[in-house]
Amino acid sequence: xxxxxxxxxxxxxxxxxxxxxxxxxxxxxxxxxxxxxxxxxxxxxxxxxxxxxxxxxxxxxxxxxxxxxxxxxxxxxxxxxxxxxxxxxxxxxxxxxxxxxxxxxxxxxxxxxxxxxxxxxxxxxxxxxxxxxxxxxxxxxxxxxxxxxxxxxxxxxxxxxxxxxxxxxxxxxxxxxxxxxxxxxxxxxxxxxxxxxxxxxxxxxxxxxxxxxxxxxxxxxxxxxxxxxxxxxxxxxxxxxxxxxxxxxxxxxxxxxxxxxxxxxxxxxxxxxxxxx
Numbered sequence: 213x214x215x216x217x218x219x220x221x222x223x224x225x226x227x228x229x230x231x232x233x234x235x236x237x238x239x240x241x242x243x244x245x246x247x248x249x250x251x252x253x254x255x256x257x258x259x260x261x262x263x264x265x266x267x268x269x270x271x272x273x274x275x276x277x278x279x280x281x282x283x284x285x286x287x288x289x290x291x292x293x294x295x296x297x298x299x300x301x302x303x304x305x306x307x308x309x310x311x312x313x314x315x316x317x318x319x320x321x322x323x324x325x326x327x328x329x330x331x332x333x334x335x336x337x338x339x340x341x342x343x344x345x346x347x348x349x350x351x352x353x354x355x356x357x358x359x360x361x362x363x364x365x366x367x368x369x370x371x372x373x374x375x376x377x378x379x380x381x382x383x384x385x386x387x388x389x390x391x392x393x394x395x396x397x398x399x400x401x402x403x404x405x406x407x408x409x410x411x412x413x414x415x416x417x418x419x420x421x422x423x424x425x426x427x428x429x430x431x432x433x434x435x436x437x438x439x440x441x442x443x444x445x446x447x448x449x450x451x452x453x454x455x456x457x458x459x460x461x462x463x464x465x466x467x468x469x470x471x472x473x474x475x476x477x478x479x480x481x482x483x484x485x486x487x488x489x
Contacts (some may be wrong), residue, residue, distance in 0.1 A: 214248075217245065225263065226254065257433060271300045276300040276319075277329060282295075282300075284339060287332060287360060292353075333361065333365045340377065346399075351386050353388040357388060385397075393421075405483070406423070415452050419449075424487070427460075450462070
């Protein structure tokens with residue numbers, strides 16, 4: 213027979229006392245194991261192993277499941293907001309439990325939170341309510357690219373959004389290389405600008421976007437600035453594109469996230485030049 217600690221570990225490192233009792237373990241046994249420091253009591257009626265993920269432990273102590281940006285980051289999904297402490301799904305009428313150093317953001321949302329992480333599709337819906345359309349769109353495309361959203365899951369996400377926001381799902385694609393690309397495409401879509409995405413140009417390679425047939429737009433992640441080799445390769449690609457008659461605009465993380473008006477002005481100016489030729 214498995215010990216309570218082994219059973220909890222097989223349940224993901226955390227379990228409700230009521231579940232453990234149904235499996236034959238008594239309250240007295242569980243209390244003794246907590247006293248012996250073989251398992252931990254996260255809050256009344258919830259027990260965990262000592263090596264439980266700290267995010268799950270914090271959410272359980274708060275009274276719910278890890279969700280929103282916190283859950284999406286755990287899946288290595290691209291998330292726009294800065295890390296602002298644990299986001300916890302409490303259910304519609306969950307009770308917040310007092311715990312040490314609480315900096316949690318509570319999400320009172322329909323459904324029964326599990327012990328652990330909210331499903332990706334639910335975390336995405338929570339993210340939109342918490343951080344808005346842009347953050348949702350970038351994370352949604354990132355999750356889709358990572359194959360974490362099945363067709364049925366994408367349909368459920370769409371249904372969970374208000375009707376006024378469902379167009380975000382309808383224009384999403386599974387091939388965005390980064391959240392920066394997703395944000396750039398969303399923002400230019402709002403401006404009524406059409407971009408051809410992930411275009412392969414002979415002699416240049418694959419570029420993020422082509423506008424108007426002759427304007428290349430690249431969204432450079434942080435790794436492009438940390439590698440001299442990548443910077444050199446980018447300059448070589450830009451020179452090859454220029455020889456073929458293309459103009460290249462290249463924007464980094466800080467520009468797209470913090471200085472979008474300058475990015476927008478540069479794109480519109482380049483498009484005007486192309487149309488004037």
